[in-house]
Amino acid sequence: MAGLRPLSAAILQVFSNSRSAIVSRNILLKFFRFQGKRPIRAFQFAWMAAAAILFCSLLSRPCSAQESPYIVTYDHYLEEPGNLEVEYFSTFGTQRAGNDFHSFWMEFEYGATSWWTTEMYLDGQSTFGESTIFTGVRWENRFRLLPREHFINPVFYVEYEHKSEADKILKEVEGVDVESDFLTPNAEARHGSINEIEMKLILSSTFKGWNISENTLAAKNLSNNPWEFGYALGVSRPLAVKASPDRCNFCRENFTAGVEMYGGLGDRYNFGLRNTSQYIAPVAAWNLPSGWTLRLSPGFGLNDNSHRFLLRWGLSREFPGFANMLGHLFGGRQ
Amino acid sequence: MRANTTRHVLLVGLSLAVSLLAVKPEAVFAQDPVADTAPQQKWNYEVLKKAPEKARLKPNPLANDPDAVRAGGKLYERHCAECHGMKAEGNKHAPSLLRVEVRQATPGTLFWVLTNGVVWHGMPVWSKLPEPERWQLVSFIKSVSNSPIQ
Numbered sequence: 001m002a003g004l005r006p007l008s009a010a011i012l013q014v015f016s017n018s019r020s021a022i023v024s025r026n027i028l029l030k031f032f033r034f035q036g037k038r039p040i041r042a043f044q045f046a047w048m049a050a051a052a053i054l055f056c057s058l059l060s061r062p063c064s065a066q067e068s069p070y071i072v073t074y075d076h077y078l079e080e081p082g083n084l085e086v087e088y089f090s091t092f093g094t095q096r097a098g099n100d101f102h103s104f105w106m107e108f109e110y111g112a113t114s115w116w117t118t119e120m121y122l123d124g125q126s127t128f129g130e131s132t133i134f135t136g137v138r139w140e141n142r143f144r145l146l147p148r149e150h151f152i153n154p155v156f157y158v159e160y161e162h163k164s165e166a167d168k169i170l171k172e173v174e175g176v177d178v179e180s181d182f183l184t185p186n187a188e189a190r191h192g193s194i195n196e197i198e199m200k201l202i203l204s205s206t207f208k209g210w211n212i213s214e215n216t217l218a219a220k221n222l223s224n225n226p227w228e229f230g231y232a233l234g235v236s237r238p239l240a241v242k243a244s245p246d247r248c249n250f251c252r253e254n255f256t257a258g259v260e261m262y263g264g265l266g267d268r269y270n271f272g273l274r275n276t277s278q279y280i281a282p283v284a285a286w287n288l289p290s291g292w293t294l295r296l297s298p299g300f301g302l303n304d305n306s307h308r309f310l311l312r313w314g315l316s317r318e319f320p321g322f323a324n325m326l327g328h329l330f331g332g333r334q
Numbered sequence: 335m336r337a338n339t340t341r342h343v344l345l346v347g348l349s350l351a352v353s354l355l356a357v358k359p360e361a362v363f364a365q366d367p368v369a370d371t372a373p374q375q376k377w378n379y380e381v382l383k384k385a386p387e388k389a390r391l392k393p394n395p396l397a398n399d400p401d402a403v404r405a406g407g408k409l410y411e412r413h414c415a416e417c418h419g420m421k422a423e424g425n426k427h428a429p430s431l432l433r434v435e436v437r438q439a440t441p442g443t444l445f446w447v448l449t450n451g452v453v454w455h456g457m458p459v460w461s462k463l464p465e466p467e468r469w470q471l472v473s474f475i476k477s478v479s480n481s482p483i484q
Contacts, residue, residue: 066413066462077462080416082427114451114458148450149461209464241464245404253467289412320416 067293068211069285071312072172073234073260075213076153076204078144079111084322089295089314091170093307098183101127103135103168110322115144125168130186136163136194142202151207157200157215165192170310172198174219175228175267176275178305195222209241211258226269232262236283249288256285263302277306291318377429381455382439385446392442394476396469406474409467413460422478428457437479444472 068075071089079085087107094100103125112118119140126132140159166189168182197220204213217230236258244251263278265271281299288294292315299310319325396402411420417428424430436444448468451459460468 068462075462078458080458081456083416111458114453114456144453147453149459206461211462238464242466243405243409243470245401245408247408 066287067285067295067316068213068234069236069256069258069283069295069297070213070232070234070260071281071283071295071297071314072170072262073213073232074142074155074157074200074202074204074215075206075211075234076144076155076202078114078117078142078155079109080320081111081114082321082323083111084319085109085316086319087314087316089169089312091168092311093168093170093182094309095182095307096179099128099130101125101168101182103170105169105171107316115147117142121171123163123167123169125166125186127168127186133164133166133186133190135167135169135190136161138163149206152203152205155202155204157198157202159198159200161194161196161198163194163196165189165194167194170307172217172219172230172232173262173264173277173279174198174217174230175264176270177230177264178275178277179301179307180305182307196220197222210235210237226267228267229265229271230263231265232260234258234260234283247289254287254289256287258283260297263306275305276303278302279306279310281310281312291320292316293318377424379429379433379435381447381452382435382443385443389446390440390442392440392445394441394445394469394472396466396473397441399470399473402470402473403477405467406470406472406477409463409471410474413463414471417457422475431475432479432481436475441469441472441476444475445469448472 121138215232240252264276283297295314422431
């Protein structure tokens with residue numbers, strides 16, 4: 001049962017199985033009805049984050065926002081130098097034999113140079129019927145390796161994670177991460193901590209408007225665990241490749257759609273798909289001229305080790321000239 | 335108890351971020367006219383000479399598109415004005431696009447620079463914009479650099 005089913009059968013199952021539809025409906029109902037008291041804390045976080053981004057956006061100028069629709073996969077485009085992008089992401093996930101959850105993270109992405117982007121993450125999660133907790137921080141860096149565009153463009157990614165064992169953000173899937181790992185109650189899991197180094201080789205190509213990205217991942221828990229591996233693949237394209245001459249929010253060029261697939265590849269001793277979890281997720285992004293980007297991605301587990309359904313969405317806003325702003329704040333001569 | 339502490343850490347972190355972004359936005363984003371216009375000399379336009387011949391000779395497929403300049407202007411405002419200035423006059427972050435070097439560059443050369451960026455010197459690659467949008471940008475840049483006002 002734990003093996004990977006053929007992809008086509010899995011997709012068919014996802015779209016035709018009424019159980020998946022019921023699960024999706026239930027999680028949406030939970031989301032909108034505020035069942036119980038605990039999840040409200042997660043909403044407080046979500047609203048606080050959205051309000052913070054909104055507040056900041058009122059104070060800044062509009063700027064570029066041509067973000068990819070991916071949530072897990074990375075392409076080779078880095079943040080523009082000097083810009084800060086503030087992002088909020090949510091994931092609602094189903095859990096068999098346990099409580100469904102809502103995980104969320106805030107992301108501060110800064111373009112240090114045109115070949116180096118650095119990011120800080122704050123993660124949290126709320127397990128329905130249990131509690132809402134802060135689950136850790138991550139510091140991520142991406143380095144562009146070649147100065148010019150090529151057919152395949154490599155980017156090196158390195159990240160340090162300090163998180164609790166209750167972490168559920170599923171920003172990447174690695175090793176033999178499976179759904180049953182999330183069954184440990186928050187009260188217990190939060191006491192265990194994980195320090196992890198993660199590296200990725202991002203390969204990305206853009207051709208005739210299509211972006212194709214492949215990420216391979218190697219992660220090492222610093223407490224003497226074996227190296228674990230994972231992957232993410234993404235394909236996307238804007239709905240229109242030519243800009244319309246007029247300003248507009250709903251032009252086709254502002255929408256990008258695609259699909260991403262990601263999962264674990266075992267560890268150093270058991271490399272491969274056996275006992276891993278795998279997901280496929282259509283993705284869509286709406287890039288507003290004002291600098292806002294909205295992303296939406298319903299994800300589907302492809303085998304019995306995966307969460308059956310993940311609903312992800314994200315809101316981000318780019319702030320241009322953040323470096324200048326700091327310079328002014330601290331009295332530096334510009 | 336610990337949940338409270340972590341929540342407070344979150345709140346403080348978020349407040350700090352908001353405060354950093356919120357303080358005196360006019361002052362923060364105000365451009366210093368002297369600093370912004372003075373150091374034009376420091377930019378060299380050597381990168382325009384590095385475009386391979388094949389790229390240089392590429393014609394702009396949207397050269398006869400009446401909407402290309404307007405659409406390019408919109409894209410310029412959205413993606414380029416932050417560094418090159420609203421009027422393409424350049425500033426301390428990026429060179430002017432009104433200079434003779436840009437005026438004399440072929441559309442193919444400008445397209446090549448847009449696509450490849452000048453990564454080690456601060457200009458990101460713009461291949462994330464689809465090809466027709468990059469050609470629209472080229473149309474706009476050529477129109478402003480050839481403008482009689484200059």
